[in-house]
Amino acid sequence: MNLKLITRFFLASIIGLALWACVDESEDYVPPTKAEETALLSEYLDTLQNRGLDIDTTSMGVYYIIDSVGNGNYSYAGDTCVVKYTGFFLTGDVFDTSGSNTFQFVLEGDNLIEGWTDGMKVIDEGGKAYLIVPSEHAYGTNGVMDYYGNYSIPPNTSLVFYIEMVEIKPLD
Numbered sequence: 064m065n066l067k068l069i070t071r072f073f074l075a076s077i078i079g080l081a082l083w084a085c086v087d088e089s090e091d092y093v094p095p096t097k098a099e100e101t102a103l104l105s106e107y108l109d110t111l112q113n114r115g116l117d118i119d120t121t122s123m124g125v126y127y128i129i130d131s132v133g134n135g136n137y138s139y140a141g142d143t144c145v146v147k148y149t150g151f152f153l154t155g156d157v158f159d160t161s162g163s164n165t166f167q168f169v170l171e172g173d174n175l176i177e178g179w180t181d182g183m184k185v186i187d188e189g190g191k192a193y194l195i196v197p198s199e200h201a202y203g204t205n206g207v208m209d210y211y212g213n214y215s216i217p218p219n220t221s222l223v224f225y226i227e228m229v230e231i232k233p234l235d
Contacts, residue, residue: 094206094217100198104221107153108195118195123181126195133189133228140171141234144183147227158216165229176201179224186228194224
């Protein structure tokens with residue numbers, strides 16, 4: 064029995080080494096530089112403007128496009144915002160979504176990227192908008208790594224969020 068166990072372990076080890084040897088290390092992901100991000104963001108914004116979209120900017124530098132106006136109530140620090148959202152890269156690839164669920168947070172009270180905190184102030188209750196968040200107002204030069212050490216959000220990556228402000232619960 065020990066001989067069978069040793070043989071299986073030995074075969075598994077050889078197969079594992081063979082697979083590891085086939086990995087092409089030249090395909091290691093290299094995140095964009097800040098200059099590359101700036102160029103990609105500029106091209107993205109130019110494309111949107113060329114399509115006739117009205118892009119505004121917050122004082123912090125978060126770009127936004129109002130898709131539909133709600134009832135006029137805006138959120139303030141301490142208010143609870145209830146939203147539905149989809150987050151995607153400039154390529155259009157989705158990296159996160161609330162789906163049909165809502166996501167609830169306290170504005171300027173919960174730990175969110177500053178681009179979200181800033182952008183939420185321009186979306187009224189019932190409104191829908193796109194937030195285009197440069198990396199310095201998102202995850203910066205660090206990005207976000209998953210459990211396996213791969214980037215789920217690379218460094219120097221601008222993010223786009225489609226937000227529906229479902230409800231604003233005032234602080235009181």
